[in-house]
Structures are given as C-alpha cells and as structure tokens.
Amino acid sequence: MAAAGEAPRANRLDRRKARTRQALIDAAVRLIAEGRGERASIAEITEEADIGFGSFYNHFDSKEQLFGTASGELLEQWGQVIDQACADISDPAEVFAVALRISGRLGWTRPDVARFLTGVGLEALNASRGLAPRALRDIRAGQAAGRFTVTDAEIALGAVAGGLLGLLRLRERQPGQVDEASVDRLTEACLRLLGVPAPEAARLAASSLPPVAAVSR
Secondary structure, eight states, X not given: OHHHHHHHHHHHHHHHHHHHHHHHHHHHHHHHHTTOTTTOOHHHHHHHHTSOGGGGGGTOSSHHHHHHHHHHHHHHXXXXXXXXXXXXXXXXXXXXXXXXXXXXXXXXXXXXXHHHHHHHGGGGGGOSSSHHHHHHHHHHHHHHTTSOOOSOHHHHHHHHHHHHHHHHHHHHHOGGGOOHHHXXXXXXXXXXXXXXXXXXXXXXXXXXXXXXXXXXX
C-alpha cells in the first residue's frame, strides 16, 4: 500500500519542481526583455518568479546559469518553430528568407519574444542553440548550393542579425514605422547582400509564408 502511494507523491514533487524551474526561466526571460537582466539580483529574480529565495539554488548555481538556460531554451523553441515552418522547403535561399520574415514579424506576432531578442542583442550570435546557429547553417547551405555568393558566412550572419535587431527595436519604440512590408524589404536587402540577384530576392521576399505553429509559454 505504501509502495503504491510513493509514485503519486514523487510525481507531485516532480511537477512542483518543474513548475518552480519554469517560473524562474519565465522570470529571467521577462527581466531580459525589460532590460533589467544585468542589474537583477537573485532576490529580485525569485521575487519576479514568486518563489522563495532558497528555491533558486535547487535548480541553478548562479544567475548567469539561469539566464543562459532561459536564453537557450527560448531561442531553441523558436528555432524549432522555424524548422517546422520550413520543413517542406528545399531551396536554402527560400529557407533563409522564410526564417527571417517569420523572425521579423515577431514584433507584432510575439512582442514578448521580440523584446527578449532585443534585450539579448548580438550576444545571441554566441548561442549554441536557437536562431543564430540555424541562420548560419542556412547561409552555409546557400553557399554550398551556389545560391549565395557571399564569402564569409559569419560576417554575413552578423550583418543580418544587426538588421533584424534594429528592425525589432524600431518596431518596439515606433510601431507605426514597421509593418510587414518593412520586414520583407529587410529580407530582400539581406538576400541581395548574400548574393541573390535583385529580381530573385524580390520574389523570395514577397512569396507566401507557410503557416507558423502557435507557441505558448
């Protein structure tokens, strides 16, 4: 009888631990998005997460570890969304265009994620998971297929990332200046930067987008 009761208790404990860990990650995401991540203390993080201070160390060794985990998980989540949207596309130039157009639209489809990206800034280029590694993969695939003529994929990635972050920040601060056409113009410019001929870049930037899976946090 006692043995039979152990599993439910263990399951409840596991669920409680998972909820606490997720609360910390969600708090870290909010703090980064609001530009408060660097200044936040562990006490402020746990208050934001609405958990006890001591619970923090049951899940993370430091604020840096929490923020690294939060960034990695959120960026990977959206990377998988883009992978799913591009699953039936074989042309690396079209994959790149779709990924950039979906990411640029986060300014109004998921403003919380857009604010997080601008909060992280170019540090996202150093992430081992998420959007940047996928974009670098796509640029290199385009080079290998002869679709892109740019010689240095990492420099090209930095230029594209700077353009995307600038657009998302402008959308956040002056929303009336950035719409879907703005995102598509940025995509067209980035494709031309990568070496795609102007008419082809315009076509790719104006093509229909595949459906994007809903994501909840």
